[in-house]
Amino acid sequence: MSLFEAIRNAAAVVLVCTGSFFFLVGTLGLIRFPDFYSRTHGATKCDTVGAGSILLGLALLRGLHADVLKILAIISLVLLTSPTAGHALARAAYRTGLRPWTRLVGGGGGDAD
Amino acid sequence: MKRALVIALLAAVAMPLLLAAARMPRFGSVEQPAYTHVARRYLERGAEEAGAENIVTGVILNYRGFDTNGEVTVIFTACAAVAAVLACSGEGRRPVRAGTPVALSPVVRYVVRLLAPFIALFAFYVVVFGEVSPGGGFQGGTVFGALIIVTTVVVGRDEAERLSPERPRLWLQAAGPLSFLAVGTVGALLTGWYLGFPHVPRAIAASMLMALEFGIGVGGAMVLAGIFWRLGDEA
Amino acid sequence: MPIEMGRLFDLGLMTLLVLCALAVVRTKDLLAASIIFSAYSLVMCLVWDHRGAPDVAMTEAAVGAGVTTVLFLSAISKTVRKER
Known part of the structure; x- marks a missing residue:
């Protein structure tokens, strides 16, 4: 294995691990955060950073190949749709009157259930 | 008395069915006809006989064409049933024009407008390349139907309905069964059986398959959109 | 005998499927039930793809996770949200 390849593999491993970490943290946030807004925030981070860096790592692992273009297309799609x-x-929650959680209000932050 | 009659009738129907089931090969047994010769024939000669590189497409549209014909008819019937039920529940069926209670964000609108052509292109690709790669009429049609639904939600129904004009809508919704009828008749003229596919000039069978794929795709998309619009109508 | 990775993945997906199915049946809130059902479809889509049926996986993703959920939601919005 040449030095270049070793570096490439190491970078790919680092990217995939970062992505997995973000997924783990995002999922924890989805479960543990107090109200709707912060949960949405956690879940969206998962999709953009987590999936983005995992896919980038996979593209690095693939090397020069047509598949890399497909992976890049998937990344741009995810980066576009998930934040939207x-x-x-x-926005829908805010417009229908769901109050964000604060330490003072507490509880479920006016959650429906 | 009536109860006893019902039980006797049920038993009379159930007995032959159970006997027939008992005579069938055991579930998963290697002696089933599907495993002994049908599957092998499909895998070995499917690519040349069925007119499609993708064996799944060949099996669905050519070997098991009657099955798919029935399925497509069922899908159209589902749409008709939804229309019938929802049209019965209220006297007028005026579409709601008031819009959603929450005004839609310009961001969502922009992103959907940006992505819509790509989604439509992908749907078209899935339908056209169903012959050589995974995909086909059902899949592409569903993707296109989902696009129409997203457009309805985000941009509004008026604009989305331009994708499926009022007048030919019923014909478009019936495109699946109609394309089977047309291709089946062409097959009958060419080979003598309904839905028969000629082997020799491969282009003919391939174009018949393509016509079926497009019929299924257009029909499926319009049926999905039709059901969604019906549900949105004011009852 | 070491268990293959693919088998393990399959087993995990099947467990998730059963859990999702139970959750759909047990949930009284129809809105939550339809969202869980869409998660079920997503897992099912992975199972189809893992079993070598990408055609079916595509349909499952588009119909099961996408369109069916939308149709369920619009049906719920015409009726009531809680199961009685």
């Missing part, structure tokens, strides 16, 4: 979905969710 998060934005739409948060």
Whole structure:
């Protein structure tokens, strides 16, 4: 294995591990955060940073190949759609009158259940 | 008395069915006809006989064409049933024009407008390349139907309905069964059986398959959109 | 005998499927149930793809996780949200 390849593999491993870490943290946030807005925030981070860096790592592993173009297309799609979905969710919640959680209000922050 | 009659009738129907089931090869047994010769024939000669590189497409549209014809008819019937039920529940069926209670964000609108052509292109690709790669009429049609639904939600129904004009809508929704009828008749003229596919000039069978794929795709998309619009109508 | 990675993945997906199915049946809130059902479809889509049926996986992703959920939601918005 040449030095270049070793560096490439190491970078790919680092990227995939970073992505997995973000997924783990995002999922923890989805479970542990107190209200709708912060949960949406956690879930959206998962999708953009987590999936983005995992896919980038996979593209690095693939090397010069047509598949890399497909992976790049998937990354741009995810980067475009996931924040939009998060934005739409948060906006719909805000416009229908869901109050964000604060330490003072506490509880479920006016959650429906 | 009536109860006893019902039980006797049920038993009379159930007995032959159970006997027939008992005579069938055991579930998963290697002696089933599907495993002994049908699957091998499909895998060995499917690519040349069925007119499609993708064996799944060949099996669905050519070997098991009657099955798919029935399925497509069922899908169209589902749409018709939804229309019938929802049209019965209220006297007028005026579409709601008031819009959603929450005004839609310009960000969502922009992103959907940006992505819509790509989604449409992908749907078209899935339909056209169903012959050589995974995909086909059902899959592409569903993707296109989902696009119409997203457009309806985000940009509004008026604009989305331009994708499926009012007048030919019923014909478009029936495109699946109609394309099977047309291709089946062409097959009958060419080979003598309904839905028969000629082997020799491969281009003919391939173009018949393509016509079926497009019929299924257009029909499926319009049926999905039709059901969604019906549900949105004011009852 | 070491268990192969693919088998392990399959087993995990199947467990998730059963859990999702139970959750759908047990949930009284129809909105939550339809969202869980869409998660079920997503897992099912992975199972199809893992079993070598990408055609079916595509349909499952588009119909099961996408369109069916939308249709369920619009049906719920015409009726009531809680199961009685």
